[in-house]
Amino acid sequence: MMGLIRAIARHPSGRIGAAIVLIYIVAALLAAAGLTPHDPLQQFRIDRLKGPNGTYWMGTDLLGRDTMSRLMLGIGQSFTIAFSSVALATLAGTIIGLVAAWWGHLWDGVLMRIMDVLLAFPAILLAMLIVAIAGTGTWTSIAAIAIVYTPIFARVVRGPALSLKQRDFVDAARTFGSSQGFILTRHLLLNLVAPLTVQVTLALAWALLTEAGLSFLGLGTQPPAPSLGVMLSESKNLMTQAPWLMLFPGLAIMLGILGFNLFGDALRDILDPKTQGRAA
Amino acid sequence: MTLLTVRDLRVGFGRDPRANEVVKGVSFTLGAGKTLAIVGESGSGKSVTALSVNRLVDFGGGRITGGSIVLERGDGSRLDMTTADEATLTHVRGRDVGMIFQEPMTSLNPVHTIGAQIEEAFRLNRGLTGEAATRAAREALERVRIPDAAQRLKYYPHQLSGGMRQRVMIAMVLASNPRLLIADEPTTALDVTVQAQIMALLAELREELGMAMIFITHDIGLVAGIADEIMVMQHGVAVEQGSLDAVLDNPQHDYTRHLLNAVPHFTFGNTVRDDGTRNGQPPIVTVDNLAVRFPVTRGLFRRRTGAVHAVDGVDFDLVPGETLAIVGESGSGKSTTARAILGLVQATRGRIDAKSGRSGRPVQMVFQDPYASLNPRLNVEGLLAEPAIAAGQRVDAKLRERMVTLLERVGLSRDALTRYPHQFSGGQRQRLCIARALMLNPDVVVLDEAVSALDVSVQARVLDLLIDLQREFGLAYLFISHDMAVVERIAHRIAVMYAGQIVEIGKAAAVLATPQHSYTRRLIAAVPAVARRRQRFTVDATQVPSLVRPVGYEPPPAQWREAGDDHRVRVEETA
Numbered sequence: 001m002m003g004l005i006r007a008i009a010r011h012p013s014g015r016i017g018a019a020i021v022l023i024y025i026v027a028a029l030l031a032a033a034g035l036t037p038h039d040p041l042q043q044f045r046i047d048r049l050k051g052p053n054g055t056y057w058m059g060t061d062l063l064g065r066d067t068m069s070r071l072m073l074g075i076g077q078s079f080t081i082a083f084s085s086v087a088l089a090t091l092a093g094t095i096i097g098l099v100a101a102w103w104g105h106l107w108d109g110v111l112m113r114i115m116d117v118l119l120a121f122p123a124i125l126l127a128m129l130i131v132a133i134a135g136t137g138t139w140t141s142i143a144a145i146a147i148v149y150t151p152i153f154a155r156v157v158r159g160p161a162l163s164l165k166q167r168d169f170v171d172a173a174r175t176f177g178s179s180q181g182f183i184l185t186r187h188l189l190l191n192l193v194a195p196l197t198v199q200v201t202l203a204l205a206w207a208l209l210t211e212a213g214l215s216f217l218g219l220g221t222q223p224p225a226p227s228l229g230v231m232l233s234e235s236k237n238l239m240t241q242a243p244w245l246m247l248f249p250g251l252a253i254m255l256g257i258l259g260f261n262l263f264g265d266a267l268r269d270i271l272d273p274k275t276q277g278r279a280a
Numbered sequence: 281m282t283l284l285t286v287r288d289l290r291v292g293f294g295r296d297p298r299a300n301e302v303v304k305g306v307s308f309t310l311g312a313g314k315t316l317a318i319v320g321e322s323g324s325g326k327s328v329t330a331l332s333v334n335r336l337v338d339f340g341g342g343r344i345t346g347g348s349i350v351l352e353r354g355d356g357s358r359l360d361m362t363t364a365d366e367a368t369l370t371h372v373r374g375r376d377v378g379m380i381f382q383e384p385m386t387s388l389n390p391v392h393t394i395g396a397q398i399e400e401a402f403r404l405n406r407g408l409t410g411e412a413a414t415r416a417a418r419e420a421l422e423r424v425r426i427p428d429a430a431q432r433l434k435y436y437p438h439q440l441s442g443g444m445r446q447r448v449m450i451a452m453v454l455a456s457n458p459r460l461l462i463a464d465e466p467t468t469a470l471d472v473t474v475q476a477q478i479m480a481l482l483a484e485l486r487e488e489l490g491m492a493m494i495f496i497t498h499d500i501g502l503v504a505g506i507a508d509e510i511m512v513m514q515h516g517v518a519v520e521q522g523s524l525d526a527v528l529d530n531p532q533h534d535y536t537r538h539l540l541n542a543v544p545h546f547t548f549g550n551t552v553r554d555d556g557t558r559n560g561q562p563p564i565v566t567v568d569n570l571a572v573r574f575p576v577t578r579g580l581f582r583r584r585t586g587a588v589h590a591v592d593g594v595d596f597d598l599v600p601g602e603t604l605a606i607v608g609e610s611g612s613g614k615s616t617t618a619r620a621i622l623g624l625v626q627a628t629r630g631r632i633d634a635k636s637g638r639s640g641r642p643v644q645m646v647f648q649d650p651y652a653s654l655n656p657r658l659n660v661e662g663l664l665a666e667p668a669i670a671a672g673q674r675v676d677a678k679l680r681e682r683m684v685t686l687l688e689r690v691g692l693s694r695d696a697l698t699r700y701p702h703q704f705s706g707g708q709r710q711r712l713c714i715a716r717a718l719m720l721n722p723d724v725v726v727l728d729e730a731v732s733a734l735d736v737s738v739q740a741r742v743l744d745l746l747i748d749l750q751r752e753f754g755l756a757y758l759f760i761s762h763d764m765a766v767v768e769r770i771a772h773r774i775a776v777m778y779a780g781q782i783v784e785i786g787k788a789a790a791v792l793a794t795p796q797h798s799y800t801r802r803l804i805a806a807v808p809a810v811a812r813r814r815q816r817f818t819v820d821a822t823q824v825p826s827l828v829r830p831v832g833y834e835p836p837p838a839q840w841r842e843a844g845d846d847h848r849v850r851v852e853e854t855a
Contacts, residue, residue: 167653168647168648168652169652169654171619171645171647171653172647172713174623175644176641176670176671177667182669182670186658187655190655191656193657
């Protein structure tokens with residue numbers, strides 16, 4: 001674990017990605033602890049539509065709310081949804097991929113065809129469809145995004161699992177009489193940690209974007225609670241009078257996705273089996 | 281007349297080639313029509329030396345850091361390959377220096393017929409097109425002794441066996457009529473009888489065409505029949521070079537002597553073990569009429585059109601403390617037999633009785649590839665603990681003590697416990713696999729080509745270890761191998777498998793000294809041996825029969841005849 005952290009610190013772009021992700025997490029934690037510069041929901045009526053200044057670092061909106069405080073809370077909201085949905089997708093996708101690869105035949109055919117159907121829809125459309133059926137709310141957002149990204153994890157797991165299943169060490173384990181659960185966890189899952197880690201990081205970036213998209217369309221987080229998508233949506237009529245309202249959430253989304261992508265690429269380089277010789 | 285003169289060749293890799301030299305000053309000369317064998321173990325720099333001659337080493341990241349390679353070209357001019365430009369080199373590689381590689385499947389393009397690929401070679405090197413190219417391709421295939429050449433031109437690489445593919449590669453190289461052929465371990469991936477065929481073919485072609493050859497191999501026994509001169513390499517230096525007889529009969533350098541000793545010498549059953557234990561004890565494993573068949577299906581509805589009879593009607597037994605070797609070529613069903621005994625494949629018919637002696641799982645297995653049979657993500661403690669966990673034991677101090685005892689017994693130290701597989705060499709990994717197989721105190725260990733992937737000197741030490749362990753723990757071994765010389769060293773009894781059936785079984789000395797079945801004779805004749813270097817082999821293109829049978833086919837009952845005390849032979853059909 002320490003070796004991994006050191007390797008990321010050495011990786012030129014991974015460093016930047018990790019730093020961005022870390023800053024976001026700190027901001028979100030501070031907001032969750034109530035340590036924002038101002039109350040994110042309080043309306044300072046006299047300070048409406050103020051540009052960035054000494055008191056309000058990122059300005060205020062139409063109702064006089066502090067953009068920076070709302071941004072921090074919004075990041076927290078977006079991250080909660082992104083992390084929960086990716087965690088769910090990883091869990092479901094890994095189980096589906098393992099079952100399909102291990103038992104094969106009918107299981108493989110049925111499960112992977114369902115995954116193919118899900119994968120055929122554009123992510124945001126599928127998420128909208130699910131929210132439209134189930135209604136809006138934080139939990140439905142999490143579920144919708146999780147369902148959208150499950151097929152990707154199922155595929156990432158199934159491919160390598162199929163080839164690991166054929167490896168001699170799995171046969172060796174069978175000759176000892178190891179149980180299926182033991183083989184699945186110790187021999188398959190343990191060897192899938194590296195590709196899964198990379199996929200999780202990259203999926204976080206997509207989940208962030210999908211969540212912002214849903215909120216922008218009014219299907220995700222509901223006002224007055226802030227999220228990056230909601231803030232963008234609220235700013236769109238004031239684009240010319242108060243460009244900072246659009247600029248900061250937009251930048252926050254862009255940098256967040258960039259951060260996860262850089263971090264994921266670095267992990268991919270570090271965990272690549274070809275360079276596996278040294279890092280155990 | 282010298283064709284090639286190499287002086288003080290140095291080749292390095294990486295960012296600083298001079299600091300990472302793999303070949304450190306090698307010199308040799310090669311006369312026209314002569315054969316030089318470069319012998320060494322993996323990492324000795326033998327391949328890099330040969331690849332430097334046609335500068336293919338550049339594409340692998342190597343840089344020639346010193347020395348000269350002077351080649352006499354077809355028109356009599358001399359060319360220093362170390363300074364030639366890429367355009368000239370391309371020309372030289374096509375016309376003057378041909379090369380064949382170890383793995384013929386990856387050197388052929390799978391989406392073109394072999395005919396198209398050979399014609400391509402003729403088009404590029406001789407400018408032949410259309411009819412003329414097709415005719416030349418057919419003649420080339422005939423020259424490498426492929427039967428039905430005209431038909432085979434339409435085949436794709438995957439439709440041919442490994443030996444056939446290697447012949448196709450040779451045919452392509454011959455298209456340019458090279459003055460020098462570099463053969464980089466051309467037979468390592470092939471079965472022993474096929475290897476003998478390819479070696480005989482190369483020897484014949486050399487005589488016919490008068491080409492020189494550089495033959496790279498790790499098997500000093502193999503070169504005996506073909507080389508004029510030998511160069512032995514170790515750590516990038518040529519430790520000994522000289523004429524064939526001088527090097528083999530009177531080796532000067534310690535390493536050459538070591539290699540010659542480590543190569544299992546095949547002696548026709550004169551040096552088999554005499555500590556056999558077959559004197560009426562009940563067998564620990566009995567295999568009775570074992571058959572393994574894999575269905576062949578066709579079409580959308582997976583209609584069964586037949587079955588591959590991988591193993592058919594195999595019987596044998598194994599008593600404690602004895603080694604039964606199963607020999608045969610790839611596809612003979614020997615590994616399938618082993619896997620059926622361990623329950624890794626389902627037996628279609630027949631009985632396998634393994635008495636549970638000292639533990640609940642009396643049969644354990646060691647696999648061929650020590651890199652693939654250890655989970656790379658577990659440390660040694662985790663690896664060794666697995667059989668015990670599977671048997672319901674707890675991982676406690678007592679179990680750890682057993683791990684340490686076994687590790688020390690197989691020649692590894694106590695601190696190996698916390699290390700991971702990639703930190704060990706191939707031989708050490710195989711020792712780990714052996715220790716793991718012994719964790720549950722088995723009665724029988726199945727060794728599936730367990731020493732085939734190892735360098736010869738490592739192979740010899742692992743074999744010695746196996747024999748020691750057998751005596752100490754009273755183990756019975758089922759030793760699966762294609763290498764007769766290795767089998768001679770470890771087996772008490774031998775079963776020869778061919779096309780899914782045992783064709784001959786009996787005492788090792790009897791089977792090796794007086795082989796009765798025609799296939800056993802062929803197998804023994806194909807073993808390369810230093811002692812038999814004067815012997816010439818003829819090219820034999822016999823193919824293994826297809827094992828695919830129609831649905832419901834049952835082989836006729838086997839007829840056996842006794843050929844002496846504990847020596848039985850299957851009666852051959854007279855066709």
